[in-house]
Amino acid sequence: MHEAVEIVLGGVFAGAVFSLVALGFTLVFRVSGVLNLSQGAFVVLGALAFYTFEVQLRWPLPAAFAASLLAVAAVGAIVEVLIVRPAIRRLPTSGLLILTAGLLTIFEGASLLIWGSQPYAIPSFSGEQPWLVLGLRLPTQDVWIAIAELVIVTGLWFTLTRTTLGKALRACAENRDAASLMGIDVARMGLLSFAAGAAIGAVGGMVLGPITSLEFDSGGYFTNSGFIAVAFGGMDSFVGAVLGGLSLGVLEQGAAGYISSLFANSLAFVALLAVLLFRPSGMLGRPAAREDAPPSGHRVAASVVLRPRVWWGLLAALAALLATAPSLLNGTGLLQSFVVAGVFFIAVLGLDLLMGFTGQVSLGNAGFMAIGGYTAAILTTHYQVSALAATAGGLALSLLTALMLALATSRLRGLYMALATLAFGLLVDSLVVGLTDVTGGPSGLVGVPSFSIGPLEFAGDTANFYLVWGVGLALLVLSWNLARSNFGRALQAIRADQTAARALGIRVSLHKTLAFMLSAGYASLAGSLYAFDFHFLSPEMVSTARSLEMVTMLVVGGQSTLVGPLFGATLITTLPTLVQPLAAVKTLAEGALLVLILLYAPGGIFGLLARGAGRLSSRVRARSVREPAT
Amino acid sequence: MNAAPALEIRRVTRSFGGIVAISEVDLTARGGRITAVIGPNGAGKTTLFNVITNIYPPQSGDVRMFGAPLRGRSLDELARMGLIRTFQTARVLAGMTVLDNVLVGGHLQARAPIWQQGLGLPAALAEEARLRERATGLLAIFGLEARAADAASALSVGTQKLLELARALMARPRVLLLDEPAAGLNGSEAAGLASFLTAIRDAGVTVLLVEHNMSLVMSTADEVVVLEAGRVIASGSPAAVRSDERVLAAYLGSASDSGAVPEATR
Numbered sequence: 002m003h004e005a006v007e008i009v010l011g012g013v014f015a016g017a018v019f020s021l022v023a024l025g026f027t028l029v030f031r032v033s034g035v036l037n038l039s040q041g042a043f044v045v046l047g048a049l050a051f052y053t054f055e056v057q058l059r060w061p062l063p064a065a066f067a068a069s070l071l072a073v074a075a076v077g078a079i080v081e082v083l084i085v086r087p088a089i090r091r092l093p094t095s096g097l098l099i100l101t102a103g104l105l106t107i108f109e110g111a112s113l114l115i116w117g118s119q120p121y122a123i124p125s126f127s128g129e130q131p132w133l134v135l136g137l138r139l140p141t142q143d144v145w146i147a148i149a150e151l152v153i154v155t156g157l158w159f160t161l162t163r164t165t166l167g168k169a170l171r172a173c174a175e176n177r178d179a180a181s182l183m184g185i186d187v188a189r190m191g192l193l194s195f196a197a198g199a200a201i202g203a204v205g206g207m208v209l210g211p212i213t214s215l216e217f218d219s220g221g222y223f224t225n226s227g228f229i230a231v232a233f234g235g236m237d238s239f240v241g242a243v244l245g246g247l248s249l250g251v252l253e254q255g256a257a258g259y260i261s262s263l264f265a266n267s268l269a270f271v272a273l274l275a276v277l278l279f280r281p282s283g284m285l286g287r288p289a290a291r292e293d294a295p296p297s298g299h300r301v302a303a304s305v306v307l308r309p310r311v312w313w314g315l316l317a318a319l320a321a322l323l324a325t326a327p328s329l330l331n332g333t334g335l336l337q338s339f340v341v342a343g344v345f346f347i348a349v350l351g352l353d354l355l356m357g358f359t360g361q362v363s364l365g366n367a368g369f370m371a372i373g374g375y376t377a378a379i380l381t382t383h384y385q386v387s388a389l390a391a392t393a394g395g396l397a398l399s400l401l402t403a404l405m406l407a408l409a410t411s412r413l414r415g416l417y418m419a420l421a422t423l424a425f426g427l428l429v430d431s432l433v434v435g436l437t438d439v440t441g442g443p444s445g446l447v448g449v450p451s452f453s454i455g456p457l458e459f460a461g462d463t464a465n466f467y468l469v470w471g472v473g474l475a476l477l478v479l480s481w482n483l484a485r486s487n488f489g490r491a492l493q494a495i496r497a498d499q500t501a502a503r504a505l506g507i508r509v510s511l512h513k514t515l516a517f518m519l520s521a522g523y524a525s526l527a528g529s530l531y532a533f534d535f536h537f538l539s540p541e542m543v544s545t546a547r548s549l550e551m552v553t554m555l556v557v558g559g560q561s562t563l564v565g566p567l568f569g570a571t572l573i574t575t576l577p578t579l580v581q582p583l584a585a586v587k588t589l590a591e592g593a594l595l596v597l598i599l600l601y602a603p604g605g606i607f608g609l610l611a612r613g614a615g616r617l618s619s620r621v622r623a624r625s626v627r628e629p630a631t
Numbered sequence: 632m633n634a635a636p637a638l639e640i641r642r643v644t645r646s647f648g649g650i651v652a653i654s655e656v657d658l659t660a661r662g663g664r665i666t667a668v669i670g671p672n673g674a675g676k677t678t679l680f681n682v683i684t685n686i687y688p689p690q691s692g693d694v695r696m697f698g699a700p701l702r703g704r705s706l707d708e709l710a711r712m713g714l715i716r717t718f719q720t721a722r723v724l725a726g727m728t729v730l731d732n733v734l735v736g737g738h739l740q741a742r743a744p745i746w747q748q749g750l751g752l753p754a755a756l757a758e759e760a761r762l763r764e765r766a767t768g769l770l771a772i773f774g775l776e777a778r779a780a781d782a783a784s785a786l787s788v789g790t791q792k793l794l795e796l797a798r799a800l801m802a803r804p805r806v807l808l809l810d811e812p813a814a815g816l817n818g819s820e821a822a823g824l825a826s827f828l829t830a831i832r833d834a835g836v837t838v839l840l841v842e843h844n845m846s847l848v849m850s851t852a853d854e855v856v857v858l859e860a861g862r863v864i865a866s867g868s869p870a871a872v873r874s875d876e877r878v879l880a881a882y883l884g885s886a887s888d889s890g891a892v893p894e895a896t897r
Contacts, residue, residue: 102757304726304727357795478751479749479750482750482751483748483749486745487734487737488748489748490727490731490738490743491735491738493724493727494735495716495728496726497724497725497726498722498724500686500722501722501723501724502707502708503705503706503710503736504684504707504708504710504800505707505715505717505738505799505802506711506720506723506737506738506739507735507738508706508707509707
């Protein structure tokens, strides 16, 4: 009995912090319509700033608390003004979601530079001696967590329901255009909500700091937890955010107490997927909009499918370059890095068909790399299956998983679909770590053989280079054929306007499902090749962080171009190896690159190159026209 | 010989939260004819199209195409039956070229399986070449061939309407629903549209037309149906409808719709 009460209480206190993140989510989402995936980073920023003020600078606790609160709120405000506000005007909803994932990466990279990679512990607010209440041992820090939660929830409730400012915020949440017509400064409300959301997260980090060690990349964990809480409670309900956070805390503590702490996460993600599937609007949310509105006003990136003559010329040049690359790179130690670039090129090419051409955001495609990679690795090491058959097995399992996920989520649209893929990726992450007996757990699976077809074995970097890039080129040709065909045009029509696509006879769900399965298949093959090349596979090689990195590669290279992934995957994989000093700022640079490209060069590197080439050719043409006259 | 009319609408009613948009509407579009639906703004013309295509399913009544009931069928199913519609504000596909927009209209004409398209097999390539040739021909008919490689969303509003019509024809419709095809067109473009419409009809396509441009309606329609406040108040040949007193009253009597008056009396 005591144990049960302690587990529930522990869950409530853990959940209190989740619900603070969730409140920040809801506040920002309702007022400015942005689902901010960087929300969890404010928790970490709050704790780390607090550490600096209190422990390093030895400020008194209240002063350190206030200074950290203000600093994080200021960071939130600056980010809103410099990045989020311009983005709202330029990007579609899916682009905004990717942008905030980029912000999360920026925060992690900046924290890594400032505070390093070690975890930090903050002293408790009022000593380590626990209180005894009704025979229960209650750590005093839990009391501070409860106080923080109560103060924030009451304060937010009072502000929203009893003040003019709250009325203005709620008006923005209901209808931004109408609020603007009524004279409400919508931009200021967006700024306020972002700063307040950041401050609320920071408070959560500061009260949690003494009992959890936080480090630079814990932000992703809090974003995930806060986001599950929001999905439980309903995207747009404040009460739902609080209840969702608390119930997630109790669910995780209960699972850890009674089942296994390794599966506490998996269980939470299963619950999340179930909520997204059966009640996407959450326990208390309003029903979600049914149809994706045509993206009026927002720019839709134009597809660039190269014309046959340009295409075959480019492909021949690429093949020649790849054929000679191993001898050029031999001895530089870079060959291995270019093999990995090829692996990610394959996965990102698949993502381009889904995200670039069909307009469906996936934040979980590394989950399919994990399925393909681990299936191939396990079948070859434990069951002596041939590498080719094991790869095919992984492919089949990935396609089946993608099919089931697509069927289950076919009712979800836009943002919810992207969130379901994120939940899927996180579920795969936690299963890979949790199923230690089969996958080797966090330390990975060793002893994977080289890829082989019958007697032909691909051992060594050169052989793997030709294998991976050979598969990559073949898939590039397949993708280009598809993009130029009736099927590819149907995908692009769906991206542009689902109703118009239907009116011309296109089966929208079927095509979305096929695009999703294609991207899963590409990722699965990439995962298998990755394992065979490294002779090893570990969870972080194919984790959700990799899913987000793949989105970055695609956006940086250029979406819906097929050639863009070549640039994106190669640049982001090899640059840290090429320029060693970059390795420390890799995370920050990746995040910054993603955000900058989204805001200022939506066509990516391919777009910039194409524009340059266009200018050059038009100048040449202009000169040849002018010359006879002069 | 198919005895059933191309499109038969029987006692169809649709309301939105107590506001009746169309009430007990009867309408028959005969095969190979142009039937025009006219009426003041808010008379329920676009609602009628949305009810036929089940975007707003009818609450009562029955819609049949060549005798087959349309109730419960999705928009893409209707397209596969040969019912193709355009929209009041043209819905061109952003991010795609003008030529690709028309090619999407040929989605149902393409028969090669996806794997053949992906592998670039000769049969798939030959079919693709045929579709491109036909799409280019349609663009030429509408005077858009020079803009084939331009972004569709870069076209003017009127040209987008023409592109949407070309795309609809690419689908080889049996019944074509056109929602204000002349909106946004200038005088000579509208005159050109009239000859396109009669040519489409002469090719055997049944056309149901919602239009405000009365000279277009009077010069092309074989039959005119007049809607007012969600009800059919008159129907018949253009000449008969033009002199119908209830129609004149509907247009001239409603001060709120002064915009339609000069057209109605033209």
